[in-house]
Amino acid sequence: MSLPGLRRHVGWVSPLLLITVIFGFWEMAVRVSGTPLWLMPAPSDVLRSLVEDKDILLPNAFVTFSEVLIGFACAVVAGVGLGIAVYRSPTLNRALYPIIIASQTIPIPALAPLLLVSFGYGLEPKVIVTALVGFFPIVVNTVEGLRSTDRDVVNLLRSFGASRGKVFRLAEFPSSLPSIFAGARIAVAICVIGAVFGELVGARAGLGYLMIRAIAQFETPRMVAAIVLLSIMSTGLFAAVGLVERALLPWRKYSTVTDS
Amino acid sequence: MRPARTPRLELEEIVSTYEEGANHLTALDGLSLKVADAEFVALVGQSGSGKSTLLDIVAGLITQDSGTVRLNGQPTNAEQRLGRSAYMQQRDLLLPWRTTTGNAALGLEASGMSRSDAEQRAATELWRFGLEGFGDAYPAQLSGGMRQRAAFLRTILPRKDMVLFDEPFGALDALTRSDLQAWLAALWEQERSSVLLVTHDVEEAVFLADRVIVLTPRPGRVAFELTVSLPRPRTRSMIASSEFIRDRATLLQALGLLGTPLP
Numbered sequence: 001m002s003l004p005g006l007r008r009h010v011g012w013v014s015p016l017l018l019i020t021v022i023f024g025f026w027e028m029a030v031r032v033s034g035t036p037l038w039l040m041p042a043p044s045d046v047l048r049s050l051v052e053d054k055d056i057l058l059p060n061a062f063v064t065f066s067e068v069l070i071g072f073a074c075a076v077v078a079g080v081g082l083g084i085a086v087y088r089s090p091t092l093n094r095a096l097y098p099i100i101i102a103s104q105t106i107p108i109p110a111l112a113p114l115l116l117v118s119f120g121y122g123l124e125p126k127v128i129v130t131a132l133v134g135f136f137p138i139v140v141n142t143v144e145g146l147r148s149t150d151r152d153v154v155n156l157l158r159s160f161g162a163s164r165g166k167v168f169r170l171a172e173f174p175s176s177l178p179s180i181f182a183g184a185r186i187a188v189a190i191c192v193i194g195a196v197f198g199e200l201v202g203a204r205a206g207l208g209y210l211m212i213r214a215i216a217q218f219e220t221p222r223m224v225a226a227i228v229l230l231s232i233m234s235t236g237l238f239a240a241v242g243l244v245e246r247a248l249l250p251w252r253k254y255s256t257v258t259d260s
Numbered sequence: 261m262r263p264a265r266t267p268r269l270e271l272e273e274i275v276s277t278y279e280e281g282a283n284h285l286t287a288l289d290g291l292s293l294k295v296a297d298a299e300f301v302a303l304v305g306q307s308g309s310g311k312s313t314l315l316d317i318v319a320g321l322i323t324q325d326s327g328t329v330r331l332n333g334q335p336t337n338a339e340q341r342l343g344r345s346a347y348m349q350q351r352d353l354l355l356p357w358r359t360t361t362g363n364a365a366l367g368l369e370a371s372g373m374s375r376s377d378a379e380q381r382a383a384t385e386l387w388r389f390g391l392e393g394f395g396d397a398y399p400a401q402l403s404g405g406m407r408q409r410a411a412f413l414r415t416i417l418p419r420k421d422m423v424l425f426d427e428p429f430g431a432l433d434a435l436t437r438s439d440l441q442a443w444l445a446a447l448w449e450q451e452r453s454s455v456l457l458v459t460h461d462v463e464e465a466v467f468l469a470d471r472v473i474v475l476t477p478r479p480g481r482v483a484f485e486l487t488v489s490l491p492r493p494r495t496r497s498m499i500a501s502s503e504f505i506r507d508r509a510t511l512l513q514a515l516g517l518l519g520t521p522l523p
Contacts, residue, residue: 158342159343160343161344170366251400
């Protein structure tokens, strides 16, 4: 095995080890202290709930997953689109960008109850909250990525006779992609939070809805199981964005400029 | 067909100023020069003599304050000059997301050719630029010399009226630079492009150019002009010839680097 391969392996091993130690300690602490199940379940109780309640957990996880995916897709389309518009039009930049930035001072999850009034208990209010929270990192990273284009490259293409549109296609947009993906990775993780928050406020399905129900019925292991599923979902989506990035930007693995 | 005597490029009394903070600085002050068809002209001068400004003006990236720029005898404004020359800078400016072939094709693509046609053209020229077998490599996988040769290919391929080199060897180590200079001299024999090369390396100027123009320190003006006495084609061994040494000494003196002040 090559050295970088080995290092990647070691990179996985140490957090796994740490998690095992923490879970082991948690399990022991709950068992030794005799804490009641409804107050704090042990990891083994959560695992049991994951297996036994899977017919309840999985359909609800699927609902949340759909909300996240649709919301995230909307955030990407709107965020990249608006980012490009703001970058290319000085007028829009002056008029729109300050509003976009200022809009982020609104705690978007706090809009959830309002959306509930307008859109009811269905998918729409959750998708809207999800899209709104995911939108911001994507639009900001799109604009910053486009602005980071090497001015000398732009001048080079112009001197060759490239039109403004061609300069954008050949240099500016590709330059911004790593930054857009960095924004998308942040966005997808907070989209999960957005969707769950939307569900907590009022829903008929989803993991957030399930958590509220589980708490009300003192089914604490099931609630923690829902949280576990949410983290798996976040991690999976985060990794998926990374995989898409690696597939679309194969040159990055050779790039001397490393990122995290 | 334009008459053979019309210069490719003609600069007449070019004045260019710029703002730097509160200061109003003059980069070029009444500079005039000509580059004939298939002539290789080198511009030498100390840092800040407005050499790069001059290339920016010829490329059409900036507008001169006054003076005339003629391409093939026609007076032009900056807008009209865009797309007429191939500009290459000290930094290779290769796009990290494009392969060698893709980068080499960029000049053609920017000039309006489709990507597939441009890449096809670039691929057939890789061998002449010592890049055979590296067409699918990304810039980060290439050595400094190869990256610069890829940039040369990108510059030469569109066959523009003028080729502008702004210290193209400046970022390379001495051995690679010397190799690439000899390689460029041989390439020029095949291409016969009209070249304006900016450098502060007097030996490079003498070795590559037909004519060397010395600029005054800011504001830039033509201080001295020398027709290089070396015959064509140039070979590496010529740097030991008496002509080379004499021309170099003349230029160093004109630059005030031999202890004798400018005439």
